[in-house]
Amino acid sequence: MPSNHAAQLPTKLARSLVVSEAPYPTPSKGQIVIRNAAVAINPIDWLIQSRGDLVFPWLKYSSTLGFDAAGEVVEVGEEVTRFKVGDRVLGLCRGTEKDENDSSQGAFQHYTVLRENWVSHIRAPDMSFVQGATLPLGVAAASAALFDSSYLGLDLPTVPARPSTGKTVLIWGGSSSVGCCAIQLAVAAGYEVFTTASPKNHDLVRRLGASRVWDYNNSAIVDEIAEGLKGKVVAGAVAIGPGSGNKCMCVLEKAPKGANKFVAMATLPMPDSEPTRMGMVSSAASYLTKTATYGARSMMNGIKWNYVSMDGMAGAGLNKQVFVDFLPKALESGSFVPSPEPLVVGHGLEKIQEAFELQKKGVSAQKIVVTL
Missing domain, CATH: 3.90.180.10 (Medium-chain alcohol dehydrogenases, catalytic domain)
Structure with a gap:
């Protein structure tokens, strides 16, 4: 042995x-x-x-x-x-x-x-x-956010990609590990992708399939994305990275009538930097404060949201649909990189x-x- x-x-x-x-x-x-x-x-x-x-x-x-x-x-x-x-x-x-x-x-x-x-x-x-x-974790977290019925509940990805659904999904934090996977999965499922990234990573997210990308440091980004979504059928948003949850909520508040106003929060609301003292207390305070903020915005503006968990994937068979049925073929064909x-x-x-x-x-x- x-x-x-x-x-x-x-x-x-x-x-x-x-x-x-x-x-x-x-x-x-x-x-x-x-x-x-x-x-x-x-x-x-x-x-x-x-x-x-x-x-x-x-x-x-x-x-x-x-x-x-x-x-x-x-x-x-x-x-x-x-x-x-x-x-x-x-x-x-x-x-x-x-x-x-x-x-x-x-x-x-x-x-x-x-x-x-x-x-x-x-x-x-x-x-x-x-x-x-x-x-693995990027694919799993992105799949839960996009396809689990507890979150956005989108159509599943296929190889070759599904025909266009005519719907657009916002993925905030497109150059992150989860973001790169989410862009490719959404495109393979037939969705147009709007995303955010720093300017040096705009080419990357476009190569992965995003149709439009904004610099997340742009002070007018919420209004610009909302303007871009006019006339679109909005399928919801995936929030990745510090501050992304509130930004996505702000965008969906301005979304056209009929939008799926749901934010799948793929990042836990921890402090934006590693605390040097009293880490547990700082983390708990950050979690509670940001969760309360999300809850208040949800009640005031009709935005639904939830923290992304992979716990329900196996029960729904979603892990098999992604890791067994989709990903091996997509990697072999080069349609997922x-x-x-x-x-x-x-x-x-x-x-x-x-x-x-x-x-x-x-x-x-x-x-x-x-x-x-």
């Missing part, structure tokens, strides 16, 4: 991950084990480390975190027919979910258990594991804490990756 090592969070609020030996995982029914070649970092990873119970109060410690993994299948569990040993895959790790709470399903280790319906083949020969690792660009910070589990610190400082149109 191969030896396994993991970068673990040893205790709640531990300041640093610890690399140590970990049990080699065994797949249960409907699961596979992969040898990780690359893992990616998301803000939620270091938020769990620095906020503890505020984010996932049920976590058992020590805990192996991480959501994004890409690698090679080394074992398949009972009733798994889609995969065989040696397949190249990318997958969403579900170990921190309340119904799992299982470190064997965390990404930050050499061998990870994945549930097969959250996994996609990497069949394109020129697509690397590094590129593959940039996708890994975006944003990966930024590899180093090799080995010891580099993951360093990657956390870099992610905290913020990156633009990049996804931080560690190779293993």
Whole structure:
């Protein structure tokens, strides 16, 4: 049996991950084990480390975190027919979910258990594991926001793309990891996309399929987007990044009659920068204040909203529709491309804490990756 090592969070609020030996995982029914070649970092990873119970109060410690993994299948569990040993895959790790709470399903280790319906083949020969690792959480969060009936409830994406629905969706924060995935998914589902990004990333979001893009620092952006939506059938908005929720609400307040005035909030309302003191108190205060603000605007202006969660995807079969039916074909055909660009910070589990610190400082149109 191969030896396994993991970068673990040893205790709640531990300041640093610890690399140590970990049990080699065994797949249960409907699961596979992969040898990780690359893992990616998301803000939620270091938020769990620095906020503890505020984010996932049920976590058992020590805990192996991480959501994004890409690698090679080394074992398949009972009733798994889609995969065989040696397949190249990318997958969403579900170990921190309340119904799992299982470190064997965390990404930050050499061998990870994945549930097969959250996994996609990497069949394109020129697509690397590094590129593959940039996708799982971004694809899942964007899919929940766009297609789950609890949020925008849009038509599902297809390969080739669906004919135009004649509807437009606003994706605020288009050059983020979730934004890049959301643009491509919405276009594949037949929707026109309006988005925001810094000027240096306008070409990127246009290449991904956005029809119009605005600089989010433009003081007149709400009025300009609202003007652009005149005569459109508005399918709703996805808010990604600090301040995006209020901006999207402001736009939808001005939207044409018949608009789906729903904002899927894909970013938790945490402080805009990492607190240096009393992080839990600052985070809780930020969450409560911003949630109250959203609630007040909703009551006053008839805007519906909710924080995006992936919890309902499996029950509705949405994970299968995206990771099994759509994404492998889209990647192989080149109609869906890994975006944003990966930024590899180093090799080995010891580099993951360093990657956390870099992610905290913020990156633009990049996804931080560690190779293993």
